[in-house]
Amino acid sequence: MSSRIMLDSTVFKERSFLAWLRLNSDRFSVYISPVVYAETALWYIYSGLGAEDLEEDLKALKAEVPPISREAARLAAETAYANRRRLPFRHHARDYIIGAQAVLLRANIITHNRGHFEWVKEVRVMTPWEFVDMFVS
Amino acid sequence: MISYSMSTITVPDELRRRVKRLASLLDVPQHKVLEMLLDLFERDLIEESTPEVSPKVREELARARALVESEDPGWAERSRRLEEAVASGLSPALFRGRWGVELKDNA
Numbered sequence: 001m002s003s004r005i006m007l008d009s010t011v012f013k014e015r016s017f018l019a020w021l022r023l024n025s026d027r028f029s030v031y032i033s034p035v036v037y038a039e040t041a042l043w044y045i046y047s048g049l050g051a052e053d054l055e056e057d058l059k060a061l062k063a064e065v066p067p068i069s070r071e072a073a074r075l076a077a078e079t080a081y082a083n084r085r086r087l088p089f090r091h092h093a094r095d096y097i098i099g100a101q102a103v104l105l106r107a108n109i110i111t112h113n114r115g116h117f118e119w120v121k122e123v124r125v126m127t128p129w130e131f132v133d134m135f136v137s
Numbered sequence: 138m139i140s141y142s143m144s145t146i147t148v149p150d151e152l153r154r155r156v157k158r159l160a161s162l163l164d165v166p167q168h169k170v171l172e173m174l175l176d177l178f179e180r181d182l183i184e185e186s187t188p189e190v191s192p193k194v195r196e197e198l199a200r201a202r203a204l205v206e207s208e209d210p211g212w213a214e215r216s217r218r219l220e221e222a223v224a225s226g227l228s229p230a231l232f233r234g235r236w237g238v239e240l241k242d243n244a
Contacts, residue, residue, distance in 0.1 A: 009229045010229050012219075013228060013229050015219065016198035016202040017198060019198070019202040019204070019216075020202070022205055022212075023201050040232075043222075043227070047218060047221075048218055049215060056211065056212075129189075129191075136193050
């Protein structure tokens with residue numbers, strides 16, 4: 001299994017999971033999409049923190065924020081069209097972008113909303129607990 | 138039969154038209170449409186948010202958290218504030234963009 005993982009925004013409320021990732025940061029390459037960065041920074045700000053606090057957390061996780069490439073945008077569009085009935089782009093644009101970035105990076109997606117990434121076949125889509133379970137079992 | 142005490146909310150005309158149209162299509166009262174949509178929204182928000190976590194995983198996470206927070210008070214403080222926010226209803230899921238919908242609404 002790939003040692004690359006891409007975190008979805010809902011995972012950021014799982015502070016114990018993030019602490020575990022931090023302790024194991026030498027075993028994984030952690031990525032977040034600029035989309036997740038923006039959503040999470042906004043959540044930090046609404047929560048009385050700031051984007052600089054998110055930066056601190058990302059630094060501790062050794063997380064990278066790769067830019068959205070033209071290739072990722074194209075893959076997002078193609079998969080959105082293929083899945084237009086079940087997951088319309090209008091409601092799932094962010095999922096298509098994040099998923100396309102993960103596929104191109106060969107990074108497994110860690111999320112609480114696996115259903116939003118059901119179209120992703122090239123990498124695994126797991127909850128934080130499933131991911132930790134693979135390493136402690 | 139359940140009886141409700143009813144109240145009113147003010148919504149833009151366009152939203153009212155959409156609720157009315159759906160209510161007509163589904164043949165339900167307009168408040169029922171709102172209730173159904175809220176159910177859908179909440180289900181989406183809490184999807185898999187209360188999963189079964191094995192005792193082994195729970196223990197591993199608790200150990201990791203205790204270790205990190207004892208070594209990094211800044212991290213511990215951020216955890217405290219973010220978890221307070223979640224407890225007050227400010228979940229990160231609320232900030233998950235629905236671009237198509239939001240861009241249209243703000244256009």
